[in-house]
Amino acid sequence: MSNIDFVVTWVDGGDPKWLAKKKLFDKSIQIDESMNASKNYRPGNNFKYWFRAVEKNAPWVHKIYLVTDDQVPEWLNLAHPKIEVIDHKQIFPQDALPTFNSNAIDINLYKIPGLSEQFVYFNDDIYITNSTTSEDFF
Template identity: 45%
Template sequence: MSPYEIDLVYLWVDGGDPEWLAKKREYLENKTSLNIEATSKARVADNDELRYSLRSAEKYVPWIRKVFIVTDEQKPKWLNLKNEKVEVIDIRALIPPEALPCYNSVIIEHYLYKIPGLSEHFLYANDDMFFNAKIGPEFFFNSEGMPIVRLQRAFLGNWMSRIRGIFNIPTNIYRKTIDRAARLIKEKFGKYYSGTPHHNIDSYLKTDYRNVVEKDFKDEILSTLINHLRSEHDIQRIIYSYYALVKKRGVLRYVSRKESCRIRLQKPDFMDYIMSYNPVLFCLNDTHRATDKDRERVKPFLEALFPEKSGYEL
């Protein structure tokens, strides 16, 4: 067992909730030139992934002290709030008022460290990320309590994306926000990290979050609060991992698909990925290329992997 407590944090939204949808439509009503990456259904579609992610957590990482689910005035109808290990946190308790209304998860992610009672060591997961093997705390933190920073190597495709970004030739928002984080670290600390996010469950120290947001990159983070929708001017949360590395408070590890696997929803072979790689972690990633027909395949797939109801469910 770990000598320190470790919490697990999720962001969750029910994009099919009529009240929430009405608020968002009202906000978007007079907006023009909207980027499909920022407004895509993939950003908010609830395919019931959180239910199964929690099943995976209870099964494979039972040592988690507490689960925090950050939402926008919502809560999953099936969630068992009598379970003392789970707590729902509204974004208004975390983000500055000028960031509201907020339909940009990147902004919310910068303020996770403000969750009341959050442990110094914590894991962060999107609701479409899953544990797929029994692992201990040492998978995420070393013996000194430093986070294991998992990155993907910058293959040619990643480098080309960066080059396109440099010369202002179109690339996607996601890559631009990663590039901005890397550049900020380079400008301040003289070290450029070319590794990119493995797009899966990550480990952090609350202290690093606080130092980035309130001290070292305070102005840069504050300047993004006006981005109520995803923007290429955002700063991706990879900045906290780069920061941990540059401050020698993190341990770099490049991942393989056996350790961390990203399965895109528009691909037809979900189970093939699991059978081929048997990954420790996997993400079932919804994208703007996915269709509702693709989304219909999610629940049967997850039910096959995690059929047993967890204590987080009513």
């Protein structure tokens, strides 16, 4: 089977810079009371376990693309040969940014430079908890 990549989207909704940008473009947001409240965007406290689970349970994966909006978890090993951070600027035209719409992000994932034809898309709250093979996905 050809190379299979994983793509995962992530946002640190507690990041003051990100929150300020979101508020600037969506005046209706009540950060503490709406569905868009910052509590709904978890920081990367548990997200590191997503990468550990992939390393342990899917070591066959070719590349992992982390798609995010000008953010990188401070603990992420950017020197790891399988990990590549993709900023929204790499997959969206400038006049479409910023975007906070997960559907818009999803439909632009195919624009990730170097992405294998076969890839598996994850949200940051979906974890691989058991050993897998590529045949589990394709």
